[in-house]
Amino acid sequence: MWNIEYTIPTFLILLILLIYYAVRPKLKTRVNRTFSWLLAADVATMFFDYVSTIMDVYHGSYSIPALYVANTLFFVCFMLRSYLFYRMTVSVLELRFEKMKWSCGIAVGLLLLSVAIAVLSPWKQTMFSIDQEGYHSGPFYNVLYIQFLYCILLSIVLLFRFGRAMSKFDFVTVLIYNLLLLLGLVIRYLMPKVVIMNMFCLLAIFVVFLNFENPEHFIDKKTGLFSRTALETTMNELIATGGMRQMLGFVIKNYVENRELYGGRQMDAGIVSIAAYLKETFPKYTIYYLRSGQFVIGMQDGEDVEKVYEAIRDRFQNPWKAEDANLFLQVGFVTENSHTRFQHVAQFIDCLQDAFRRVDNLRKSECLVLDESRRQEWMHRLAVKRAIENAISENRVEVYLQPIVDAGTYTLVGAEALARITDTELGLIMPRDFIQIAEKNGSIITLGEQIFRKTCAFFAEYREQLGLQWINVNLSPIQCMDSDLPMQFSAIVNEYHIPPEGIHLEITEQQNVDSDSMNECIHEMRKMGFSFVLDDYGTGYSNMERIRKLPLINVKIDMSLVWEYFRTPDPMLPLCINLAQNIGASVTAEGVEERHMAEELHRQGCDYLQGYYFSPPVPMEDFVRKYRLDSGN
Ligand code: C2E
Ligand code: MG
Ligand code: MG
Numbered sequence: 001m002w003n004i005e006y007t008i009p010t011f012l013i014l015l016i017l018l019i020y021y022a023v024r025p026k027l028k029t030r031v032n033r034t035f036s037w038l039l040a041a042d043v044a045t046m047f048f049d050y051v052s053t054i055m056d057v058y059h060g061s062y063s064i065p066a067l068y069v070a071n072t073l074f075f076v077c078f079m080l081r082s083y084l085f086y087r088m089t090v091s092v093l094e095l096r097f098e099k100m101k102w103s104c105g106i107a108v109g110l111l112l113l114s115v116a117i118a119v120l121s122p123w124k125q126t127m128f129s130i131d132q133e134g135y136h137s138g139p140f141y142n143v144l145y146i147q148f149l150y151c152i153l154l155s156i157v158l159l160f161r162f163g164r165a166m167s168k169f170d171f172v173t174v175l176i177y178n179l180l181l182l183l184g185l186v187i188r189y190l191m192p193k194v195v196i197m198n199m200f201c202l203l204a205i206f207v208v209f210l211n212f213e214n215p216e217h218f219i220d221k222k223t224g225l226f227s228r229t230a231l232e233t234t235m236n237e238l239i240a241t242g243g244m245r246q247m248l249g250f251v252i253k254n255y256v257e258n259r260e261l262y263g264g265r266q267m268d269a270g271i272v273s274i275a276a277y278l279k280e281t282f283p284k285y286t287i288y289y290l291r292s293g294q295f296v297i298g299m300q301d302g303e304d305v306e307k308v309y310e311a312i313r314d315r316f317q318n319p320w321k322a323e324d325a326n327l328f329l330q331v332g333f334v335t336e337n338s339h340t341r342f343q344h345v346a347q348f349i350d351c352l353q354d355a356f357r358r359v360d361n362l363r364k365s366e367c368l369v370l371d372e373s374r375r376q377e378w379m380h381r382l383a384v385k386r387a388i389e390n391a392i393s394e395n396r397v398e399v400y401l402q403p404i405v406d407a408g409t410y411t412l413v414g415a416e417a418l419a420r421i422t423d424t425e426l427g428l429i430m431p432r433d434f435i436q437i438a439e440k441n442g443s444i445i446t447l448g449e450q451i452f453r454k455t456c457a458f459f460a461e462y463r464e465q466l467g468l469q470w471i472n473v474n475l476s477p478i479q480c481m482d483s484d485l486p487m488q489f490s491a492i493v494n495e496y497h498i499p500p501e502g503i504h505l506e507i508t509e510q511q512n513v514d515s516d517s518m519n520e521c522i523h524e525m526r527k528m529g530f531s532f533v534l535d536d537y538g539t540g541y542s543n544m545e546r547i548r549k550l551p552l553i554n555v556k557i558d559m560s561l562v563w564e565y566f567r568t569p570d571p572m573l574p575l576c577i578n579l580a581q582n583i584g585a586s587v588t589a590e591g592v593e594e595r596h597m598a599e600e601l602h603r604q605g606c607d608y609l610q611g612y613y614f615s616p617p618v619p620m621e622d623f624v625r626k627y628r629l630d631s632g633n
Contacts, residue, residue, distance in 0.1 A: 007053075010199045011046045017209065018043060024215040027230050028286060029237040034084060034091045035213045041081040042205060046198050048074035053195060059134040067130045068122040075118035075127060079147055081201065083111045085181060086151035089174055092212050093162050103154055114147045145189055152181050173211040177204040222268060223275035225289040228349075231296055234286070236345040242338075245298065248305050249334040250312060251356040252293030262327055269322035270329065277315065282308060294356055305335055309367060332359025336370035351378045387423040388434045392443050392450070397421055399454045400617035403627070404472070404588060404610045407602040412627055416472040416506070416610065417455040418617045419447065439478045448479045453492050456503065458620055460496040466627045472504045472533055480507070480521040490528050500529035504554065508535045515546065526551045534585075537561075538576050548583055555580035559591020559611070566597060577605045 018039050052070040055062050086107055090100075117126045117140045126140045155178050163171050184200025218230035238245050252258065259267045271293070278287050278295065285308075286298040297308060312331070319326035334355040342348040351370055359368050368374075391397050397419050404414040421429040438444040452473055459471050479485055493500050507522070522532055533554040534547065538561035547555075557576055565573040580587045589601040592611030601609060615626070 006194075006196050006199050007046065007050045010202050011043075011050065014039075014042060014046060014202055014205070017205070021209070021213070021215070025219070025226075026215045027218050027226060027234055029234045029243070032091060032213055034087045035208065038081065038084040038088055038205065038208075041077055041084050042198075042201055045074065045077040045081050045201075048077055049195060049198060056135040059130070064130050065122075067135070071128055071130070071135065072118055072121060075121075075144065076115055079111060079114045079118070079144065082148040082151045083107060085177075085201075085204065086155050088208060089155035089158060089178065092170070092174060092208070093158060093166070095158065095162055100158075103158070107151060107154060110147045110150055114143045117143050145185065148181070148185055152178050152185070170211065173207055177207040180204045180207065220289045220291075223272055223289045225275050225279070225287045225295075227288065228290045231288045231290065231298075232345050232349060234298065235342075235348050238338075239342050239345060239348065244300060244338050245336075246300065246303055246305055246338070247296060247298055247336045248308055248312075249294065249296040249336075249352060249356065250331045251295075251334075251360055253330045253332055253360050255293035255360075258293075258327070258329060262322070262325060266322040266325050266327065270320045270327040273320050273322060278312075281311065281315075296352075309333055309335075332356075332362050333367035334359055334370055335367060340370055340372050340375050342375065347375070347378075351375055354378060383426060384429060384433055385437055387426055387429060388421060388437055389443065391421045391423070392438070392447050395450055397447055397450055398619065399451055399458070400619055401458075401471070401623040402610060402617035403615050403623070404608050405614055407589075407598070407606045407609050410598070410609075410614070412467060413608065414468060414470045414472060414504070415623065416617070417451060417474070419451050419474075420617075435476065439476055442478075444476045444478050445482055448476060449488065449492075452489060452503075456492050456496045456498055459502055460498050462624055463498075463502065466624065470502050470504050470531070472506050474535065475505045475507050477507070477518055480518040483521075485521060486525045486528060489525065489530065501531060504531045504533045506533045506535040506556065509546065519549070522550060533588075536590075537580070538572070544579070547579075552583065552585045554588055554608075555583075555585045556588045556590055556610075557606070562589050562591045562597070562601070566600075574604055581605065 021036075021039065048070060052067075052074045055067055055070050059067060090104075118128075121127045121129065121138060125138050127138045127143065128141065129136050129138055156175070159171065159174050159178070163174060166174075180200050180203050184197045184204075187194070187200070188197040218226050218233065220227040235245075237243065262270070271289070274295070275287070275289060278297070282297060285303075288296040288298065290296060299305065299308070313333070316329060316331050319328050321327075334352065336348075336352070342351070351374065355368050355370050355374070359366065362368070398421070400418045400420050401415040402418060403412050404416060405411060406413050419431050419435070421434060423429060435444070438447050455471050455473050459468065462468065489503075490500065493503065505525070507518075526532065531553045532551060533556060534550070534552050535556050536558040537555045539558045555576075557573065557580075561573055561576065564570075577587050586607040587605065588608040588610055589597075589606040590610050592598050592601065592609045592613045594613055597611075598609050598613060618626070
C-alpha cells in the first residue's frame with residue numbers, strides 16, 4: 001500500500017508558490033523560463049503522481065488503458081522534472097548550453113530514452129505493467145533512477161567546475177538543492193511505497209526560489225519599483241548579449257536639501273507618489289528607483305523617449321502631493337541607448353551616477369545624453385585615477401618649483417613646490433586633475449607627505465647655493481584633519497636638519513571642513529616652528545574673522561583677483577593688500593605675467609611676486625640650473 005499523506009500539503013504549498021511567482025512583477029530579462037517550466041513540471045508530476053497512485057490503489061474501478069495513461073503521464077513528467085532541475089543549475093551557473101555539448105547531449109539523450117521506455121510500457125511492459133492485479137514495475141524501471149542520478153551528479157560536477165566565480169552563498173545554495181534531490185532520490189529508492197520524493201523536490205524548488213528566482217530581490221520596498229540591483233542585472237544581460245535598449249533617467253535636483261526642507265517622511269511620500277504616477281502613466285515600461293531621487297525608465301530600442309521625457313518634464317511643473325504638503329521639485333534628465341559601448345555593468349552604473357550628478361548641477365530641466373564621447377571622457381578620468389594611484393603608491397609624484405621673488409629687486413627669495421605626475425600614456429597630469437581625487441580617496445595624506453619630504457630634501461641640499469630663504473608647500477585641509485601630521489612633518493625636517501621656519505605651509509580656506517580641528521593643527525605646528533601662508537586669498541571662501549585668528553606670516557593674493565584688477569582697476573585688490581598688512585602678514589601676488597603688472601603690484605604694496613613673467617613651475621633640476629646660473633655661479 002502506498003503512503004500518500006505527504007502529497008496533498010506539498011501540492012498546496014507548491015500552488016501557493018506558483019501563484020505568488022506568477023503575480024509578482026518580474027524583470028523581463030530575468031524571467032527565467034527554466035524556472036517557470038520547472039514549476040509547471042513539478043505541479044504536473046505531483047498531480048499525476050497523486051492521480052495515478054489513487055487509481056493504482058483502486059485499480060478495480062478503472063480500465064486498464066486509463067491506468068496506463070495515468071502512470072505513463074506521471075513517469076514522463078517525473079523524468080522531465082529531473083532534467084529541468086539539471087537545466088536550472090546550468091542556468092544559475094550562467095553556462096552556455098552550446099558550450100557543453102557532450103554532457104548536455106547525454107542528458108537530453110537519457111531523457112528521450114527514458115521517456116521512450118515509459119511510453120512503450122503499455123505495449124512492451126518496459127517500465128511498468130498493469131494487469132488485473134494492478135500495477136507492477138517493469139524490467140527497465142531503474143532507468144528512472146539512473147536518469148535522475150545522472151542529472152544531479154552532472155549538476156554537482158558543473159558546480160565544482162564552473163561555480164568558482166559565484167559567491168559562496170550561491171555556491172552553497174546550488175549544492176544544497178542538489179543534495180536535497182539526491183537525498184529524496186535515495187529515500188525513494190529504499191522506500192518506494194512512501195511517496196515523499198515530491199517533498200524533497202519542493203524543498204529544492206524553494207531553495208532555488210529564495211536565492212535565485214525570488215522577484216522580491218529586484219523590488220525597491222518603498223516604491224514597489226524595480227531596484228538598483230534590478231537595473232544592474234538587466235544591464236548586465238543586455239550588455240553581455242548586445243540586446244537593444246533605450247533608457248531615460250531623471251533625478252530630483254538638490255535631493256538632500258529638499259529632504260531637509262520638506263522632512264524625510266514627506267519626501268518619502270513624495271517619492272511614492274512619483275512612483276505611482278510613473279507606474280500608471282507608463283505601464284509598459286520597466287521602471288527602476290535607484291534611491292536618492294534617481295529614477296530610470298527602461299524601454300525597447302526605438303521607443304519614443306522624447307514623449308516620455310516631455311510628459312515627465314510637464315508633470316514636474318506641478319507640485320506632488322505628500323501627506324499634507326505640496327512638494328515643488330525640479331528634475332534633470334539623462335538618456336542612453338544601445339550605441340554607447342559599455343564594457344560591463346559597473347562602467348554603465350558609474351557613468352550614470354556621474355551623469356546624474358552633472359544634471360543635478362544644470363540649471364533647467366536639461367537632458368544629458370550618455371553617449372560614446374561621455375563614456376570615453378569617463379574612461380579617461382578612470383585612467384587618470386589609476387595613474388595617480390600608481391604614482392602615489394610608487395612614490396613617483398614629482399615636485400616642480402616656481403620661483404617667488406622680492407617685489408622690489410626681483411631677486412629669488414623663495415619658491416612654491418607644486419605636484420606633477422608623469423604617466424607614460426597620459427603624459428603630464430596637472431594638480432587640478434588629481435588633487436581633488438586624492439582628497440576624496442584619502443591618498444592626499446601619502447601624496448602630501450611625499451611632496452613634503454622631497455621638498456625638504458631639496459631645501460637641505462640647495463638652499464645656500466640658490467639663496468633660498470624658504471619654500472612653500474601646499475597643505476590640503478584633509479591633511480590637517482590627520483592628527484599625526486605635526487609629528488610626522490616635524491620628524492621629516494629633523495631628519496634633513498633643516499629649521500621648520502624654512503618650510504612655509506600654504507593653506508586655503510574651504511567649506512565643508514571642520515575648522516576647529518584645522519585651527520588646532522595649525523596652532524600646534526606653529527608652536528613647532530612651522531609658518532603658515534594663506535593661499536588663494538580673494539577667491540570667495542575667505543572669512544575675515546577666521547583670518548584674523550590664524551597665525552599667518554604671508555597672504556597670497558589669488559591670480560583671479562590680480563587679473564581682475566588689471567582688467568578694470570577697482571578697490572578690491574588694494575583692500576585685500578591692506579587687510580593682510582593689518583594682520584601683520586607680508587603679501588605675495590600670484591599670476592604675474594607681465595612686467596607692468598610686477599611694477600604696479602610693487603607700488604600697491606606687495607612684498608613678493610610669483611608668476612609666469614618670472615618663470616612657470618619647472619622640474620627641480622631646471623630650477624637649480626636656472627638660478628645657479630642667474631646668481632652667476
Ligand atoms: P596654487 O597653490 O594657487 O598654485 C598656483 C598655481 O598657479 C599653479 O598651478 C601655478 O602653475 C599657477 N600659476 C602660477 N603663476 C601663474 C601665472 O602667471 N599664470 C597662470 N595662468 N598660472 C600661474 P598648478 O601647479 O597647476 O597648481 C594648481 C593648484 O593645485 C595649486 O594652486 C594648489 O592649490 C594645488 N596643488 C599643487 N600642488 C599641490 C600639492 O602638492 N599639494 C596640494 N594639497 N595641493 C597642490
Ligand atoms: Mg599654493
Ligand atoms: Mg594660489
